[in-house]
Amino acid sequence: MSGHTDMVLVDENGLRIDGRTADQHRPFKIEAGVLNNADGSAYVEIGKNKVLAAVYGPRECHPRHLQDPTKAIVQCKYNMQSFSVSDRKRPGPDRRSIEISKIISEALEKVVLTELYPRASIDVYIEILQANAGTRCAGLTAASVALADAGIPMRDIVPALACGKADGHVLLDLNKEEDNYGQADVPIAIIPSTDEIVLLQMDGNMTREEFDHGIKMAVAGCHELHELQKDALKRRYSKKAEEASE
Amino acid sequence: MEKRNARQTRELVVPGDILDGTGMRPGENAYVLDGKVRASVMGVRNVFQNTVGVIPLRGGYMPTSGDTVFGVIVDIGPSNWLIDIGAPYPAPLHVSEVPWKVEFGDTSKYLTIGNVVLVKILAVDESKKISVTMKDSGLRRIEGGRLIKISHTKVSRVIGKSGSMISMLKNMTDCRITVGQNGWIWIDGEEENTDVAVAAIEMIEEQAQSMNLTDRVKEFIEKKIPQDDEYYDEGDE
Amino acid sequence: MTEIMSEIKRDHMMKLIEKGERLDGRGVTDVREIKVCTDVIESADGSARVKMGKTEVIAGVKIIPGTPFPDTPNIGVLTTGAELIPMAHPTFESGPPGEDAIELARVVDRGIRESGMVDVEALCITPGEEVWMCFVDIYALDYDGNLFDAANLAAVCALKSATIPGEQYGKGENKPLPITCTPISVTEVKIGNTLIVDPNFDEEQISTARLTVTTDDVGNFRAMQKGGCGSITLDELSLCLDRAVEKGAEIRKIIG
Numbered sequence: 001m002s003g004h005t006d007m008v009l010v011d012e013n014g015l016r017i018d019g020r021t022a023d024q025h026r027p028f029k030i031e032a033g034v035l036n037n038a039d040g041s042a043y044v045e046i047g048k049n050k051v052l053a054a055v056y057g058p059r060e061c062h063p064r065h066l067q068d069p070t071k072a073i074v075q076c077k078y079n080m081q082s083f084s085v086s087d088r089k090r091p092g093p094d095r096r097s098i099e100i101s102k103i104i105s106e107a108l109e110k111v112v113l114t115e116l117y118p119r120a121s122i123d124v125y126i127e128i129l130q131a132n133a134g135t136r137c138a139g140l141t142a143a144s145v146a147l148a149d150a151g152i153p154m155r156d157i158v159p160a161l162a163c164g165k166a167d168g169h170v171l172l173d174l175n176k177e178e179d180n181y182g183q184a185d186v187p188i189a190i191i192p193s194t195d196e197i198v199l200l201q202m203d204g205n206m207t208r209e210e211f212d213h214g215i216k217m218a219v220a221g222c223h224e225l226h227e228l229q230k231d232a233l234k235r236r237y238s239k240k241a242e243e244a245s246e
Numbered sequence: 247m248e249k250r251n252a253r254q255t256r257e258l259v260v261p262g263d264i265l266d267g268t269g270m271r272p273g274e275n276a277y278v279l280d281g282k283v284r285a286s287v288m289g290v291r292n293v294f295q296n297t298v299g300v301i302p303l304r305g306g307y308m309p310t311s312g313d314t315v316f317g318v319i320v321d322i323g324p325s326n327w328l329i330d331i332g333a334p335y336p337a338p339l340h341v342s343e344v345p346w347k348v349e350f351g352d353t354s355k356y357l358t359i360g361n362v363v364l365v366k367i368l369a370v371d372e373s374k375k376i377s378v379t380m381k382d383s384g385l386r387r388i389e390g391g392r393l394i395k396i397s398h399t400k401v402s403r404v405i406g407k408s409g410s411m412i413s414m415l416k417n418m419t420d421c422r423i424t425v426g427q428n429g430w431i432w433i434d435g436e437e438e439n440t441d442v443a444v445a446a447i448e449m450i451e452e453q454a455q456s457m458n459l460t461d462r463v464k465e466f467i468e469k470k471i472p473q474d475d476e477y478y479d480e481g482d483e
Numbered sequence: 484m485t486e487i488m489s490e491i492k493r494d495h496m497m498k499l500i501e502k503g504e505r506l507d508g509r510g511v512t513d514v515r516e517i518k519v520c521t522d523v524i525e526s527a528d529g530s531a532r533v534k535m536g537k538t539e540v541i542a543g544v545k546i547i548p549g550t551p552f553p554d555t556p557n558i559g560v561l562t563t564g565a566e567l568i569p570m571a572h573p574t575f576e577s578g579p580p581g582e583d584a585i586e587l588a589r590v591v592d593r594g595i596r597e598s599g600m601v602d603v604e605a606l607c608i609t610p611g612e613e614v615w616m617c618f619v620d621i622y623a624l625d626y627d628g629n630l631f632d633a634a635n636l637a638a639v640c641a642l643k644s645a646t647i648p649g650e651q652y653g654k655g656e657n658k659p660l661p662i663t664c665t666p667i668s669v670t671e672v673k674i675g676n677t678l679i680v681d682p683n684f685d686e687e688q689i690s691t692a693r694l695t696v697t698t699d700d701v702g703n704f705r706a707m708q709k710g711g712c713g714s715i716t717l718d719e720l721s722l723c724l725d726r727a728v729e730k731g732a733e734i735r736k737i738i739g
Binding site: 318319320330359360361362388389390391392393432 | 489490493
């Protein structure tokens with residue numbers, strides 16, 4: 001958010017460097033059930049972001065001291081692979097990954113019906129294979145599909161998308177340049193059936209009007225993303241939907 | 247376990263999908279939000295009496311009291327063994343629930359790591375602690391044969407209406423077949439027949455949703471194992 | 484990396500292997516179906532996603548200007564790392580690479596380095612000051628046995644399709660990473676007295692010893708690693724070496 005550039009991020013016609021208008025999101029792609037071993041999995045692309053999510057659980061909680069006798073805990077680990085960014089990232093969790101892991105765990109705890117599995121852990125793993133701004137949103141979007149794929153009871157499937165500001169314009173779904181050189185970044189995740197917010201961060205500088213405008217676009221974008229999440233599951237499993245007979 | 251209605255649509259529902267807005271009550275795997283019943287898992291919408299719920303497509307086995315399941319011994323303590331039954335929680339088998347008199351510390355003399363057992367779920371408490379027993383009839387350590395694992399959601403398909411599918415499998419392959427509620431199935435018979443039984447069960451799991459499955463399984467086995475035509479057996483009279 | 488296998492399954496598998504049969508119907512020297520996709524990650528300078536049966540591995544190459552080692556001032560640097568990330572198997576834990584991941588990385592690295600696959604002498608930018616550093620990072624995504632061969636394939640295919648990003652650093656035009664050969668590893672495990680090629684997870688679990696042999700395009704040996712707590716006889720070693728050359732050539736043809 002602190003870079004400077006001569007690049008024009010939004011031109012006089014309101015077009016962004018990738019040809020989008022302010023209220024357009026990047027192309028979405030979602031596939032469910034992509035791994036063998038994991039109980040649930042999903043692959044998501046948002047623009048040039050490529051993200052893989054896997055779920056194991058509910059299973060015995062490790063480390064044992066984190067066990068909750070009344071409900072399951074959701075433990076998410078978000079990781080960027082070394083080659084996912086243009087300047088190679090050293091392997092291992094950094095402070096940013098740890099923070100992102102925490103906020104995604106918390107977002108998911110709100111939707112998963114954790115009371116059904118006391119003392120257990122639901123382990124969510126998010127790997128960023130290729131990054132281009134908005135990886136935590138793509139990661140949470142993939143994790144939600146992976147949880148449904150694993151058959152874990154939840155209230156709803158959670159989509160996440162960011163809005164922000166660049167060249168003074170409020171924009172939906174920032175790309176890398178807009179995130180690096182722009183003036184604000186606001187990732188948000190909602191529960192589509194109620195529009196409750198389960199993840200929200202903001203950095204930069206926005207007026208109240210700008211923020212409200214951004215949130216409105218982001219929530220609408222989340223609803224569109226949600227349709228694709230449901231569609232990914234239906235495409236994967238519709239043929240297997242049983243005729244309930246005995 | 248809710249009874250399933252014979253004629254259901256095949257439409258898949260996912261968590262959050264609305265199942266009903268006309269005032270029905272939530273059944274299994276469903277909840278109410280703003281007066282509407284919504285799905286909490288991915289599966290097939292199921293109506294039972296005046297409730298609407300979901301029959302899950304995925305998800306692990308959750309033990310229920312009364313279930314008979316296969317398990318593998320994964321750990322041993324001085325007065326119990328720990329059994330993996332394919333559930334989120336391991337099931338402890340206490341020395342008081344086995345047919346032998348086991349002295350404290352002698353547990354490994356009776357059952358050791360890797361042994362397969364057939365046990366019954368006694369109870370599951372609110373914090374999901376499971377207790378099992380090996381004292382009922384038929385429950386025992388299992389040796390020999392083959393142990394395969396299918397999704398627990400397909401167990402009823404393998405058993406069939408009034409046990410019709412499983413009887414057919416046993417008769418046609420001449421194998422002993424025991425189906426655990428957790429989807430672990432034990433087959434014991436001649437080597438080639440066992441292979442056919444395993445393949446037939448995997449076919450049922452794969453095609454659980456198709457029509458005429460029973461006929462196709464019958465055809466499959468017939469091709470592999472010539473059947474004696476008992477109906478036309480004149481007998482020795 | 485252990486899970487408790489039921490003795491029924493163990494006994495059944497051992498009986499089959501004694502007869503030269505495998506649970507998935509393969510012969511003792513059959514390798515599973517191999518699928519390779521290269522150039523899957525734009526942000527990497529080279530990348531490959533490889534599937535051997537159900538085992539899946541992704542490898543990415545990043546090529547960056549850096550300082551050479553003082554004793555080899557005009558030679559590029561090659562570094563290989565691997566992670567057994569928890570999504571790949573229920574028994575994998577989070578955390579820094581353990582001994583399995585480290586062994587995996589070092590064995591893959593050995594094959595690449597000793598075969599001279601990457602022409603490191605052609606990676607000099609300014610003698611004594613700056614050279615290209617080639618980082619190969621491997622991640623297991625889905626583990627069903629034989630990470631050694633899958634990881635080797637992924638690393639080799641990623642390197643073969645890699646580009647030196649000269650333009651990004653103002654150090655000349657982009658050009659392909661100079662490659663001289665294709666080292667292929669072939670891994671076998673010993674179960675009872677039988678040696679089988681390309682073990683899956685269950686086969687690894689009941690095996691006593693493992694041997695990975697890496698050959699180059701002419702069939703010379705470049706790297707070997709024996710693993711596991713069992714032993715192999717000289718005759719068994721000889722059999723593995725023969726198979727490594729034969730299967731190595733087959734696999735080399737598949738990846739082109």
